[in-house]
Amino acid sequence: MKFRKIEDLELEFKTVFLRLDLNVPIENGKVTDDTRIRAAIPTIKKILEKTNKIVIASHLGRPKGKINQDLSLEPVGARLAELLELEVLFVNDFLTESIDQFANNLQKNQIVLLENLRFWPGETTNDSTFADKLAKGMNVYVNDAFGTSHRAHASIVNVAEKIKPENRAAGLLIEKEVAALSTLKINPKTPFTVVMGGSKVSDKIGVILSLLDHCNHLIIGGAMAYTFLKFKGLKIGDSVVENDKMGLVDTIFRNAESRKVSIHLPIDHVCADSFSKDATAVKIEDENIPDGLMGLDIGEKTILNYQEVIRESQTVLWNGPMGVFEWSQFSKGTMSLAKEISESGGTTVVGGGDSVAAANMANVSDKMTHVSTGGGASLEFLEGSQLPGLKILSI
Ligand code: AMP
Numbered sequence: 575m576k577f578r579k580i581e582d583l584e585l586e587f588k589t590v591f592l593r594l595d596l597n598v599p600i601e602n603g604k605v606t607d608d609t610r611i612r613a614a615i616p617t618i619k620k621i622l623e624k625t626n627k628i629v630i631a632s633h634l635g636r637p638k639g640k641i642n643q644d645l646s647l648e649p650v651g652a653r654l655a656e657l658l659e660l661e662v663l664f665v666n667d668f669l670t671e672s673i674d675q676f677a678n679n680l681q682k683n684q685i686v687l688l689e690n691l692r693f694w695p696g697e698t699t700n701d702s703t704f705a706d707k708l709a710k711g712m713n714v715y716v717n718d719a720f721g722t723s724h725r726a727h728a729s730i731v732n733v734a735e736k737i738k739p740e741n742r743a744a745g746l747l748i749e750k751e752v753a754a755l756s757t758l759k760i761n762p763k764t765p766f767t768v769v770m771g772g773s774k775v776s777d778k779i780g781v782i783l784s785l786l787d788h789c790n791h792l793i794i795g796g797a798m799a800y801t802f803l804k805f806k807g808l809k810i811g812d813s814v815v816e817n818d819k820m821g822l823v824d825t826i827f828r829n830a831e832s833r834k835v836s837i838h839l840p841i842d843h844v845c846a847d848s849f850s851k852d853a854t855a856v857k858i859e860d861e862n863i864p865d866g867l868m869g870l871d872i873g874e875k876t877i878l879n880y881q882e883v884i885r886e887s888q889t890v891l892w893n894g895p896m897g898v899f900e901w902s903q904f905s906k907g908t909m910s911l912a913k914e915i916s917e918s919g920g921t922t923v924v925g926g927g928d929s930v931a932a933a934n935m936a937n938v939s940d941k942m943t944h945v946s947t948g949g950g951a952s953l954e955f956l957e958g959s960q961l962p963g964l965k966i967l968s969i
Pocket residue numbers: 771772773774777795796797798814869870871893894895896897898899900927928929
C-alpha cells in the first residue's frame with residue numbers, strides 16, 4: 575500500500591490536524607509511562623520544521639462519550655510541552671470554541687492539543703458533524719496513530735475525508751510500522767517462525783491463517799495452546815479451552831499441512847490448582863494435564879524445543895505471552911522466549927499488547943528489530959485487512 579508521507583506535503587503557512595496515539599497511563603494527574611508521547615515527537619518536529627500551526631488530537635482510554643476528568647489529556651499536554659520545549663495550548667471545549675481561532679492566533683513557540691476526543695460520542699461513531707468541528711480551518715491532515723488506524727472513527731476517517739487527498743499523509747510512526755510489518759509478508763527471510771500466545775485462539779485465527787501462507791514454523795503457547803492440545807485428543811485438566819473453536823483449530827492444522835508449516839505445541843507444562851496470583855506452581859513433565867490442574871505456563875522441555883526453532887530462524891514474529899507472565903511463578907516460558915527471540919540475530923518483530931509488556935519486563939525491547947505500537951491494528955494489518963485509517967491516506 576502506498577500513501578503520502580509528510581515530506582510530500584506542502585506545509586508552509588498551513589494549519590495541520592495531527593492525529594496521534596497519546597493513550598498513555600495516568601495516575602493522580604501524572605503520566606506514568608511516556609513512551610507513546612516520545613514516539614510521537616519525531617513527527618511533530620518534522621512538521622514544526624515547516625509550520626507551527628499544529629492541532630494535535632488523540633483519545634485516552636474509554637470514556638464512552640462522556641467527560642471524565644480522570645481521562646483528560648491535560649497531563650499529556652504538560653509532558654508534551656516539556657519534551658518539545660514549547661507551550662502547548664490545551665483546548666477542552668472545541669465544540670463551542672472554534673479550533674481554527676486558536677490555530678490562527680498561535681505564536682511561534684505554541685501548538686494546540688485538544689481534549690480527549692472520546693469525551694464526545696461523535697468520535698467513535700465517525701459522526702460527520704463532529705468531524706466538521708475538528709476539520710474547520712485545517713488545511714492538512716496527518717495521521718500517526720497506527721494503533722487506532724483499524725478503527726473507522728471520526729478523527730481517523732471522517733476528518734481526513736474533509737481534507738483534499740493531496741493534503742493528507744501518514745506520519746513517521748505509521749511509515750515505520752507499515753514498513754516493518756510488510757517485510758513479514760513480502761519475502762521474509764526464511765526460516766520464518768511465528769510465535770503465537772495469549773488467551774484466545776478466536777482473537778488470532780485470522781492472522782494465523784494469513785501467516786500460514788508465509789511462515790515455516792508456528793509455535794503455540796499461552797492459554798490458546800490447550801484448545802490445540804484438546805483437539806489432538808490430549809488431556810488438558812482444567813485449563814482454559816474454547817470448545818466451540820475446534821473447527822478453527824482443524825482448519826489451522828489442515829492449512830499448515832498443505833503449506834508444509836510445522837506446528838509446535840507444548841509437551842510439558844507449569845500448572846496450578848487455581849487461577850490465582852498466589853497459586854503454587856506444579857510441574858507436569860508430560861503432554862497430558864491431570865484433572866484438578868490448569869496449565870499456566872509452558873514447561874522446561876517445551877522451552878528448549880521452542881528456543882531451538884527460534885535459534886534457527888531468520889525472521890520471528892511474536893504475538894502473545896506463553897503463560898500468565900504477570901505472575902512470576904508462571905513467567906519463565908515467556909521470559910525465556912523473549913530473550914531467545916531478541917538474541918536470534920534475524921529480523922524480530924513484536925506484535926503489540928501483552929507481548930510488548932512482556933518484552934519490556936524481560937528488558938529486551940530495544941534488542942528487537944521492531945516493537946509494534948498497535949496490538950489490534952498490527953494483527954489486522956498482518957491479516958491482510960485494509961485498515962480504514964490507512965485506506966483514506968492511500969494514493
Ligand atoms: P492476549 O491479550 O490474547 O494476548 O492474552 C494475554 C493474556 O493471556 C495475558 O494476560 C496472560 O496472562 C494470559 N494467559 C497466557 N497464558 C495463559 C494461560 N495458560 N491461562 C490463562 N491465561 C493465560
